[in-house]
Amino acid sequence: MDSARVAAPWAERLQVPAASFEGSGVLALERDDLDAVVGVGLGASFVVVAPAFLIEHLRTLDRPTLADADALAGALRRWVPCTPIGAADLWFTDTRPPTREGDTRPATKADLAELRKSATVDEWQEAGLDEMHMAWAADARAHGEGSGCGDSAVLAAAGYQDWGALAQLGVLAAPAGRGRGFADLVAGRAAREVIDTGRIAQWRCRAGNAGSARLARRLGFTRLGVQTAVRLGPEGG
Numbered sequence: 519m520d521s522a523r524v525a526a527p528w529a530e531r532l533q534v535p536a537a538s539f540e541g542s543g544v545l546a547l548e549r550d551d552l553d554a555v556v557g558v559g560l561g562a563s564f565v566v567v568a569p570a571f572l573i574e575h576l577r578t579l580d581r582p583t584l585a586d587a588d589a590l591a592g593a594l595r596r597w598v599p600c601t602p603i604g605a606a607d608l609w610f611t612d613t614r615p616p617t618r619e620g621d622t623r624p625a626t627k628a629d630l631a632e633l634r635k636s637a638t639v640d641e642w643q644e645a646g647l648d649e650m651h652m653a654w655a656a657d658a659r660a661h662g663e664g665s666g667c668g669d670s671a672v673l674a675a676a677g678y679q680d681w682g683a684l685a686q687l688g689v690l691a692a693p694a695g696r697g698r699g700f701a702d703l704v705a706g707r708a709a710r711e712v713i714d715t716g717r718i719a720q721w722r723c724r725a726g727n728a729g730s731a732r733l734a735r736r737l738g739f740t741r742l743g744v745q746t747a748v749r750l751g752p753e754g755g
Contacts (some may be wrong), residue, residue, distance in 0.1 A: 519612050521561060523718055524742065530557050530682070532567050537562045546576040546585060547629075553750050554603065555594065557584045560743040569750070572597065587746045597711035599752045600664040607723035607736040608743035615706040615712045618699070622707045625653035625675045633672045636692040644724055646679070652678025654707045656700045676704035678712050684720045685712040689733070706737055 525539035534547050542562035543706070549567040555576070557566035564581050575597050576584070583589045587602035594600045617712040630653065634642055647653060673695030678685040691706040711720075712719040721739045723730035 519610060519718065519740075520741075524610055524720075525560055525563075525682040527684045528560065532540055532556065532558060532565060534565060534567060538565045538689075544577070544579075544581055546573045548573055551708055555590065555600070555746075555748045555750065557745060557746045558608075558743065559745075560608070573631065585729070585744045585746055587748055591748045594748060594750075601749045601751075601753045603747035603749050605725040605746045606722045607725050607731065607743060608745060609723070609731075609739035609740050610711065610742045610743075611719055611739045612713060612718045613738050613739065615709050616739045617710070618703050618706055620656065620699070620703045621658055622654040622704055624679075625630035625655035625672075625677065627670045629653075629655045629657070629675060633675050633690060633692055636694075637690055641690060642729070644730075645689060646686070646688040646722075647675060647677055649679050649686075650677030651680050652686055652708070652711065654704050654711075656704050673698075674704045676701070676708040678708050679716075680718070681720070682718055685715075685717045686720045686722060687712070701733055703714055705733060709737055 526536055529538050533549060538545055540558050542565045548568050548570045550569050552569060555566060555568040557564060564584060564663040566576055566584055568576055579593055583593055585677045587605045591600050591602040604676050631648055653675055656673045657671060672692060674691040676689035678687050687705060689701050709719045721734045
């Protein structure tokens with residue numbers, strides 16, 4: 519996989535020079551428009567952006583601390599009030615997942631609204647389906663389960679958000695569809711659509727989300743990075 523094609527969209531999102539992810543070690547860069555500290559590690563490099571007054575402090579921290587939102591917040595509290603937002607693992611693939619048996623169709627706004635009702639706030643936010651440019655769904659009727667579920671009951675949905683050379687995937691299964699392969703079905707469809715356009719598929723999941731990590735591996739993704747974020751200011755501010 520071309521590491522430069524992975525790094526360039528992240529450099530753009532962090533608003534740092536494209537060469538920031540070249541080489542190894544930690545690079546701390548100023549972003550005075552931020553009310554947060556955001557770090558991204560890709561391979562041997564780790565780039566962290568923050569307001570200028572924190573840069574010298576950040577340069578004293580090691581990568582394990584920067585890559586753990588709780589540890590980073592604990593270190594930063596010596597200098598500023600802050601709250602951890604969280605950490606996410608970054609997975610990538612440029613290899614087309616195999617086609618699975620089963621039906622998918624383009625997801626509608628009604629499909630996603632229905633699926634959202636079945637999810638917790640954290641599940642919905644992590645899936646990120648609100649931000650997806652394209653999405654696909656597996657529904658109960660197409661899989662012979664209309665009875666008792668409602669003909670339009672959505673078992674799972676997945677989509678992607680265009681990041682240029684990358685596309686960020688998101689997937690969520692309804693309680694009735696979990697553990698039954700429907701997340702694999704729709705996520706595989708989304709990943710194939712991305713790779714068929716010549717882009718790299720990115721999978722971002724909360725650190726410690728073992729189920730999401732297992733699904734990423736089944737689809738052929740490899741973990742190559744981490745993202746961390748800490749909000750600056752008093753808790754609840």
